[in-house]
Amino acid sequence: MCLIKYFYLVQILVLAHAQNPPPPYGQLQIKGRFVEDSHGNVVQLRGMSLMASDYLSEWFNETAIYQTKCNWNSNIIRFGQMPSTPCCGGWNNTKDRDYMRMVNAVNACIKHGIYAIVDWHAFDDPQIDLAKDFFANMSKTFSGQ
Ligand SMILES: *[C@@H]1O[C@H](CO)[C@@H](O)[C@H](O)[C@H]1NC(C)=O
Ligand SMILES: *[C@@H]1O[C@H](CO)[C@@H](O)[C@H](O)[C@H]1NC(C)=O
Numbered sequence: 001m002c003l004i005k006y007f008y009l010v011q012i013l014v015l016a017h018a019q020n021p022p023p024p025y026g027q028l029q030i031k032g033r034f035v036e037d038s039h040g041n042v043v044q045l046r047g048m049s050l051m052a053s054d055y056l057s058e059w060f061n062e063t064a065i066y067q068t069k070c071n072w073n074s075n076i077i078r079f080g081q082m083p084s085t086p087c088c089g090g091w092n093n094t095k096d097r098d099y100m101r102m103v104n105a106v107n108a109c110i111k112h113g114i115y116a117i118v119d120w121h122a123f124d125d126p127q128i129d130l131a132k133d134f135f136a137n138m139s140k141t142f143s144g145q
């Protein structure tokens with residue numbers, strides 16, 4: 001739900017105990033080469049990639065995600081996780097920090113009713129063992145959501 005600024009405070013009070021808005025197409029499913037909504041209708045998702053939190057951590061926040069939804073009409077955002085980067089961290093180096101960034105970002109998507117792609121952002125070497133650890137963690141963390 002996109003709130004008009006002037007009603008924001010009022011809405012916060014009204015919605016304080018309301019449930020999160022559902023994502024626009026319910027539970028998605030893959031059929032062949034198509035993405036379908038929960039009723040089997042083919043849907044098209046539109047959104048942004050916010051690269052990886054090591055590099056663009058300032059975008060992994062609720063305000064940016066909310067604005068991406070409401071100002072740019074996105075219904076999906078992709079968040080990448082690097083295995084390791086000499087400059088800035090990665091799952092191997094700053095796991096706890098990156099985990100919190102990812103959790104905050106995905107929870108903001110859930111709160112505002114849009115989809116999130118949790119992705120592994122590796123270049124030459126995919127770092128399979130680290131990737132397995134990452135996806136095992138993410139699938140347990142967001143199980144059922
Ligand atoms: C959230 O992201 C936007 C866009 O990068 C930035 O302007 C804002 O300062 C960020 N807020 C926080 C709390 O990091
Ligand atoms: C992960 O960290 C360990 C210990 O710091 C290091 O030995 C290893 O080379 C790192 N792996 C990658 C893929 O960066």
Ligand SMILES: *[C@@H]1O[C@H](CO)[C@@H](O)[C@H](O)[C@H]1NC(C)=O
Nearest residue numbers: 095096099136137138140141
């Ligand atoms: C995922 O990793 C974080 C950061 O290390 C950790 O706190 C959390 O317990 C892990 N969750 C699971 C389900 O493995």
